[in-house]
Amino acid sequence: MNPTVTIPSSNLAPNSGFETDPTVDYFTHGNGTFTWTTDAANNGNSSTKIVSSQPAGSYARWLSKTDIISGQANNDYSASVWMKTINVAQYGMLVINFWDESLNYLGGYESDKSMTGTSDWTEVTVQGNSPSNTSYARIEFRLYGPGELWIDDVNLSLTKTIPTPVPSSTPTPVPTATPSGYTSDHPGMYLNANEIDAIIKKVDSGQQPWKEAYDKFMNEDVPAALNTKIQSVTYGGKVPPSGDIHDYFSETPYTSDGVYNPYADKSDYYGAIAVGKAVRNLGLAYALTGENKYADKAVQLINAWSVNPETRMNPKFTDFNGQSYVEIPITLTGMFYGADLIWNYQGWNVADKNVFKSWVGDISTSRGRSKESTPTNYENWKVLFVSSSAVITGDNNDMDWAFQYWKELVPIQMDEKGQMVNELRRTRSLFYSLFSINAMTQTAEIARHRGIDLYNYKTDDGRGLELAFDFHAPYLAGKENWPYQEIRPDLFEYATFELAHSFKQKPSYKDVIDKAGRPVYEKRTMGPVTLTHAK
The missing domain is CATH 2.60.120.260 (Galactose-binding domain-like)
Structure with missing residues (x-):
């Protein structure tokens, strides 16, 4: 030595x-x-x-x-x-x-x-x-x-550590600790650079369904995103009960289970929908074209919502008058997706980006890490929100927590048939069952990009995402009648099955996609999933 x-x-x-x-x-x-x-x-x-x-x-x-x-x-x-x-x-x-x-x-x-x-x-x-x-x-x-x-x-x-010159000896390597966590390359939330390159090649060669989905996206969704007005919780709406206009405030959306209240003040919620949708679409447009105008607009929207002191939302979940916790995860996760796609854009001011990262970490932490005794779709969306925010912050502990809790929820929420048992009592039982599975699937997609396979995860008695896909596919495809109450049979979560089909090309999954008609669009966070995830 x-x-x-x-x-x-x-x-x-x-x-x-x-x-x-x-x-x-x-x-x-x-x-x-x-x-x-x-x-x-x-x-x-x-x-x-x-x-x-x-x-x-x-x-x-x-x-x-x-x-x-x-x-x-x-x-x-x-x-x-x-x-x-x-x-x-x-x-x-x-x-x-x-x-x-x-x-x-x-x-x-x-x-x-x-x-x-x-x-x-x-x-x-x-x-x-x-x-x-x-x-x-x-x-x-x-x-x-x-x-x-x-x-x-x-x-x-x-x-x-420099070895001294002893000719006949071999230096002994100095042991170091093992790095913790996952890769934090950007982009890397729902798409990585190789996957984006593959999409571009399919579009350029005119392959379907990608070419049709791309044309629709660029001709309809992207111009609308470029024209999106700057959004802020400080613009309009009622003053929150706290008196701080920077707090997120949204009146309860329901008069009863599944029945909307048309008079509720949802200004902040609609603003979050707009900014999440626009930043996602602009980020994807930038990733597919490299045109700076898309990233510039995305940065403007991000800064107004979360960075600029005059307009930024306070980075915390609020609980005024029973407002819904699920609104922030189902909207701002889209903003995180778009931010991930423009992360390496040189025109994004480093100081602003750091403020945004801190803001994301703060709002994720504010949601807490408690676990509900009878978890519903809210918990699945919370898990998605924590894991998607960890993509932005690079917080491996949050990522670990999200993936572990995802696994813990499977045997609590899902029975041996694949039914989401805590949603079956709802007046929109099929919708909310799929709502849960949607969030579970998106978290699995984030995990896949970190080398963690949640798609194939199963409990000892076989419960997992694939079982849930298999159980619900015939009802969505119209091949069987749903046996529980569903007061809005016209509004379903078809887009999840584009990802299910990407995971495993089962004919029953393709039947759902055919029923919906491509290109399929996940309206909350992922957007044009036929373009990004079709098989």
Whole structure:
């Protein structure tokens, strides 16, 4: 074994002792109270602090600004910090992660989870190797679950382990931690770059059904998206009960189950529909054509809704007068899809993009990670919202939570036939059954792009997406009569079966598509699914 020499760099962490205002170099994310405090310090007079009553599974964090620490590719990094805890139900954690020149997340490393309960100042460390295209390094100090966490004396350094020249020996590799999480390449939510290239080739060669779907999309949907007015929750509608016009407010949509109230104030909901639909269509148009005008318009809509201080929506779910939690997931997931498709557009201001990422993380966290005892379609859309927001934020913990909860919901919501049992009591039982399956399928599509196969996931007794597809297909195709109450038999979720057919080319799935008639359109989040996912 060759002897080695390890050469550490100086401390790369800005304001490492937090003796001056940390908000110059660091920012915060999550639900909690974030302070620069003198009530405890490992050294000097000051530290940073997080106090949170967040539920288990959620986390709050201080983070170095993403572009403030220059990174070097293919280097070993070492980070340490001193932490103190009081009544921490889960744990405190140190994280280092890496970003490319366009601020795309490349992966990261997490410390162990030993900082739990009540502990005096303790050093926490983590090591890892930077990817080949690293331009920036970021350090994070996370509090998982409720409790109090102090942070002080952070150190980040890079090292090179250089073997000394002993001719007959072979250097021993220096072990590093295993990167956590999934690829965070953009685009990568429902489509990746290779899939987009394949669509373009099919359209260019006139292949059907892609050419017809493309023409309809570019001639009808895209011009409408370009003409979409700037949307904001601050424009019109009633003032929310909070008195803050930046809060999302939407009156309850129903007079009874499945029966709409035509007099409800839905201004913010209609605005969310418009911005989600337009940003998605503009993002897809940019991905397929490369024309900047589509990305420019998408950025304008994103900034008005979530970035500009005068017009942005407060990044949180609100609960005024029983308003529906499902409205935000079924609309803004489309905005995330479009943002993912334009992510690498050079005309998107980096500072605005970072504000948007923070906004997405905040609104996702605000929904909480509680689990309903009798889950309905709301829970499926919550899972989709968390996983789609994690595409934007690069938050692997949220992605893990979403995929795990998706699996937990299958045996609770689905019986051995494939029926969505918690929807069968509804007056629109078939519609809401398909509404649940739609969200489950979209989450499976996000998982597929991260190497996780939820399409083929089955419980021990065979429950899973395929069973749900198989059970519902004959009713949608008109081959059997639905045996439960359905007061609106003219409004169904056919588009899900374009993805089902993409997953497995069963004739029963194609029967549903034929009944609907191509090109099929998923009206909430995914848009022209025949164009993007047909087989």
